[in-house]
Amino acid sequence: MLALSLAIQPFGDDVGVKAYYSALVAEFLTQNENDILAVLTMEHHHTLEESQREAWLRQIEILRQSLVDRHASKIYLEFFIPRMGKRVDALLLTEGIAFVIEFKVGAKTYDKYALDQAEDYALDLKNFHEGSHNVPIIPVLVATAALAAGNSEPIFSADQVACPLKVNANGLGELLEEITTKSNYTPIQIERWESTGYRPTPTIIEAARVLYQGHSVEDISRSDAGALNLQETAAGVDEIVSRARQQNFKAICFVTGVPGSGKTLAGLNIATQRSLEYHDEHAVFLSGNDPLVNVLRTALNRDKAKRKGEKNAREVEQFIQNIRHFRDEALKSQDPTSEKVVVFDESQRAWTRDQLAKFMEQKRGRANFQHSEPEFLIGVMNRHKDWCVIVCLIGGGQEINTGEAGMSEWIEALSNHFPDWQCFVSPQIALPEYGLQKTVESFLASPRTHSDRRLHLAVSMRSFRAEKLSDFVAHVLDGDLDAAKSAYQSIQTNYPIYLTRNLADARKWLKARARGTERYGIVASSGAQRLRPEGIYIKAKVDPACWFLNSSEDVRSSSHLEEVASEFDVQGLELDWAAVGWDGDFYYSNAHWNTRSFKGTKWQSVKDANRKLYLKNAYRVILTRARQGMVIFVPWGNAADDTRLPVFYDGTYQFLRACGIPDLNPDAI
DSSP: OOOOOOOBBTTTTTTOOOOEEEEEEEHHHHHHHHHHHHHHHHHHHHHHHHHHHHHHHHHHHHHHHHTOOOOTTTTEEEEEGGGEEEEEEEEEEEEEEEEEEEEETTTOOOOOOHHHHHHHHHHHHHHHHHGGSSSSSEEEEEEETOOOOEEEEEEEEOSSSOOOEETTTHHHOOOOOHHHHHOOOOOOOOOHHHHHHBOOOOOOHHHHHHHHOOOHHHHSOOOOOTSSSSHHHHHHHHHHHHHHHHHHHEEEEEEEOOTSSSSHHHHEEEHHHHHHHHHOOOOOEEESHHHHHHHHHHHHHHHHHHSSSSHHHHHHHHHHHHHHHHHHHHHOOOOOOOSSSEETGGGGGOOHHHHHHHHHHSOOTTOOOOHHHHHHHHHHHHHHOOOOEEEEEETOOOSSSSSBOOOOOHHHHHHHHHHTEEEEGGGGGGGGGGTTTTTTTHHHSSSSEEEGGGGGGSOOOOSSOOOOOHHHHHHHHHHHHHHHHHHHHTTTTTOOOESSSSSHHHHHHHHHHTTOOOEEEEEEEEOOOGGGGGGTTTTTTOOOOHHHHTTTTTSSSGGTTTTTEOOOHTTTTOOEEEEEOOOTTTTEEETTEOOOEEEETEEOOOOOHHHHHHHHHHHHHTTTTTEEEEEEEEOOOOOOOGGGGGGGHHHHHHHHHHTTOOBOOOOGO
């Protein structure tokens, strides 16, 4: 019998953590290395390459040499990081400290990407593993063939995560000894530490990568009862799809959710899981959001390349499609599509009949097109003679462009043209932000409409440090000072928000806050054209894939802090830290928000109710992009420039300050 213990709890289960192998160091030191290797191989579940086998053996050898006097400590090999779908080479709990150890066997240099990798793992453990919230964590990069680095003094941030330390194969034991000899931390209760929940909140890019590799939403998402019920929503939709398949009926599901609640994650999970379980359904994820489609496709293809061509680009393109491409293919033939399940992200942004008719005439040469986008999409799926399901992911108050229909167009299409479809809805669609006040009562009263509470995602997951950020932003944009102040008090401890009137200070703050490969960047409304003198040129088009995926060394990257993204570039995606530029297109004066558009050389008031809503929602989008914190830049303006008068900015700054947001102190960055 092997004298070892394995932690094999499911990734997202609150009862524990998971590693290929775990044991007390006393056991680890006495076991035969081939027995340990056998356990690692058994848990790997993939073809084991010789290079991986040799790397494991070398890591075991180095750890044995380095841990000879740490018998009561515990070692974990290939410790899972659920949110990222990756594994830490070794995790050591000793003397009240968690050491996150990343090996680069044969490496002669301490590469930045490897240091970032170790730091990312440490931050993930700190942020998402409950047992590690109050434990000091030290990431260590072991470049086995490098020269001695000579850095053994950990430098901790406020959250007790140290900057990564560098060491070669011969120095690991000495480094551990030097640090633990000087430390006086509370011992870690290992069984309790192991049993506490791992509650990850992945970015949508991370989620897409992991889901596409075959994991489920349970593997990468939080499962605590107090957070959102992503798993329950996924199960609810899956149940509806299975019923439609078995009983041969056509159904449409409306899944609602607050900003950042995981609607896109839920949609990706539905599409991937149905594709894995039922190949004949050809489940597809559709979005009219070009940047989102571009970024996700690029991320999956890059990930595929790293995994040596496991999937091809054609498969990625079939799985994630732009709604316009899906529509164009459907126009070529009246035959049923191969897809039986389609997930339509941001369905509230589907086009009205007038907008689609205009596009079809100008861009496709088809005059007199008589369908709205919802009507046409339902009609395409209605070609199936037996069954099909459309899953609409709906965000309230997120229409940001001319011709976006909201929920009303879907209800009108179903009521007027598709009486046989079964409708499954979140009860929250009756709320004002979904724009159905005139039609919702009769729609909900219909015998074919079925209300299901599981179809609503109630808590923001994007900002894992402040679940109520969306509430705070909503109160600010509604001009409700008292409610905004109250909401801010509930988030200020865990989610830093600062005001500054100096863009250089905002950039400095972003760089100081971000660690590892955390992403940061500058965002602004597409109407913020008079921030250009301040260094924010919103009309310069960004490449979303480069902006969201490339490293800070790339001038096109968000983290290089040169290119600025608008609400159109970032909706549905997220950053860790953001600087939000606030211009005179939406400014506070005389106790209310004023909406304007910059045309030619001057500002013009916006009177149209829809355009005013789009502008308000643009700020809603950019103010809810950051997962961990943001700084809001409100310029001083210039009394000598009629387009940038101080009055356009001072009222906004004063209102935000009255909401409780403090000024950024440049000396404290």
